Amino acid sequence: xxxxxxxxxxxxxxxxxxxxxxxxxxxxxxxxxxxxxxxxxxxxxxxxxxxxxxxxxxxxxxxxxxxxxxxxxxxxxxxxxxxxxxxxxxxxxxxxxxxxxxxxxxxxxxxxxxxxxxxxxxxxxxxxxxxxxxxxxxxxxxxxxxxxxxxxxxxxxxxxxxxxxxxxxxxxxxxxxxxxxxxxxxxxxxxxxxxxxxxxxxxxxxxxxxxxxxxxxxxxx
Amino acid sequence: xxxxxxxxxxxxxxxxxxxxxxxxxxxxxxxxxxxxxxxxxxxxxxxxxxxxxxxxxxxxxxxxxxxxxxxxxxxxxxxxxxxxxxxxxxxxxxxxxxxxxxxxxxxxxxxxxxxxxxxxxxxxxxxxxxxxxxxxxxxxxxxxxxxxxxxxxxxxxxxxxxxxxxxxxxxxxxxxxxxxxxxxxxxxxxxxxxxxxxxxxxxxxxxxxxxxxxxxxxxxx
DNA sequence: AGAATAGTGTCTGTCAGACAGTATCGC
DNA sequence: GCGATACTGTCTGACAGACACTATTCT
Numbered sequence: 001x002x003x004x005x006x007x008x009x010x011x012x013x014x015x016x017x018x019x020x021x022x023x024x025x026x027x028x029x030x031x032x033x034x035x036x037x038x039x040x041x042x043x044x045x046x047x048x049x050x051x052x053x054x055x056x057x058x059x060x061x062x063x064x065x066x067x068x069x070x071x072x073x074x075x076x077x078x079x080x081x082x083x084x085x086x087x088x089x090x091x092x093x094x095x096x097x098x099x100x101x102x103x104x105x106x107x108x109x110x111x112x113x114x115x116x117x118x119x120x121x122x123x124x125x126x127x128x129x130x131x132x133x134x135x136x137x138x139x140x141x142x143x144x145x146x147x148x149x150x151x152x153x154x155x156x157x158x159x160x161x162x163x164x165x166x167x168x169x170x171x172x173x174x175x176x177x178x179x180x181x182x183x184x185x186x187x188x189x190x191x192x193x194x195x196x197x198x199x200x201x202x203x204x205x206x207x208x209x210x211x212x213x214x215x216x217x218x219x220x221x
Numbered sequence: 222x223x224x225x226x227x228x229x230x231x232x233x234x235x236x237x238x239x240x241x242x243x244x245x246x247x248x249x250x251x252x253x254x255x256x257x258x259x260x261x262x263x264x265x266x267x268x269x270x271x272x273x274x275x276x277x278x279x280x281x282x283x284x285x286x287x288x289x290x291x292x293x294x295x296x297x298x299x300x301x302x303x304x305x306x307x308x309x310x311x312x313x314x315x316x317x318x319x320x321x322x323x324x325x326x327x328x329x330x331x332x333x334x335x336x337x338x339x340x341x342x343x344x345x346x347x348x349x350x351x352x353x354x355x356x357x358x359x360x361x362x363x364x365x366x367x368x369x370x371x372x373x374x375x376x377x378x379x380x381x382x383x384x385x386x387x388x389x390x391x392x393x394x395x396x397x398x399x400x401x402x403x404x405x406x407x408x409x410x411x412x413x414x415x416x417x418x419x420x421x422x423x424x425x426x427x428x429x430x431x432x433x434x435x436x437x438x439x440x441x442x
Numbered sequence: 443a444g445a446a447t448a449g450t451g452t453c454t455g456t457c458a459g460a461c462a463g464t465a466t467c468g469c
Numbered sequence: 470g471c472g473a474t475a476c477t478g479t480c481t482g483a484c485a486g487a488c489a490c491t492a493t494t495c496t
Contacts, residue, residue, distance in 0.1 A: 004269055006223075007269050009227075009312065052303070053301040053302045077298070078275055089269035091230065162476090180477075180478085181460085202467095202473095204472070205468070205475075384448075384449095399488090400449085401449085401486085402487085404450085425495035426494055427492065427495095428447090429448055430448085
């Protein structure tokens, strides 16, 4: 049995997005055994011949399974053990990534029957393998980062208002934030650029300023 | 070439300790190729037949290479790629661990020529593979945790004074801390237990209270 | 008394939450 | 003017750094 010498090395990605003020994660329905027909995080086996490193493998799997090119993926950690995959001793290296929903669209591709954006808040059907645990880990990592004042600019469209940014943070943390404290904090950020343009489409109210992310901003803290 | 299908899976451990108010890390001198004779972090290949998971592999390697039984190891992350190890495409999963120096002693064992505790502050000879980078990563992870007010109780002996705990934090962060702020923070901790005993051995000064860690304390935040 | 370290009290500036206030649009 | 949302000012309490002060031991 090969798995007694060499573990299966997998990458899995929790791809988050915000739609309608709710944090969602992309799930794919597996077309192949094991766990065919069950919903899972997109991911797959490392291919040493193709991949420059594990992060590159994660990005490649996103391209292959849902045709998305995500530049920034962030490592969360690993889960490992002999029984978590029926194919034998395995390691999954977990990543998360952020997608601005209006710019890119995930589509069904290789070895996937269907894809779906699922609210992370809602009770969910059981996922394939231990992907339920992995999703919880990725969500916790993302929330801790936002709670430490990192700005989820990777989730925002080209232009956005400060209110929209606040609503995105609220969707991630699943709790309301104080507007004045939130904005006071933003004043210290060098990653936001005031475009000087105003939102004009919503009518019958004061228009908001548009901002964009500074090119090469860092998703840190 | 097997490595085109199956990457080499390794675990490496940065084992930290504090001696004489300086943060140190345990290095081993490799007895075998590759990189024989060079200093490295203790670690080695995952053994799927023996290891329950990657964390267990890290603890097993600490037993095998330096005869230490460390209950608590913490995952930092991974480094990976085709060129970081001459044996081919490899993944290293990095852990760090904390050792109270007076209680246990590392000894030379399997595949190791020598061991040495090295100050992390001092400029060091080049380490094997990319272990210099890994050490920097582990150190940063430890420092961030202590900066977030986690208490390094795993580094302390059975009984210790608050001054000793402060000096340990200062050694890790490599910067002085304010005594009164430090102690004010400690008052909120449920992980410290006042033993009601006093330090008696140092003479000609006010004796300090001894504390111990609460059994089952969490190294968190 | 003096030296040395343990431990406390207090001042002060910073910062975040809370909330009310003002600004600016369409109708 | 009114409704609605954008944006700002200010009060207040929590907390952390700085630093001086008190406490207790041995010599």
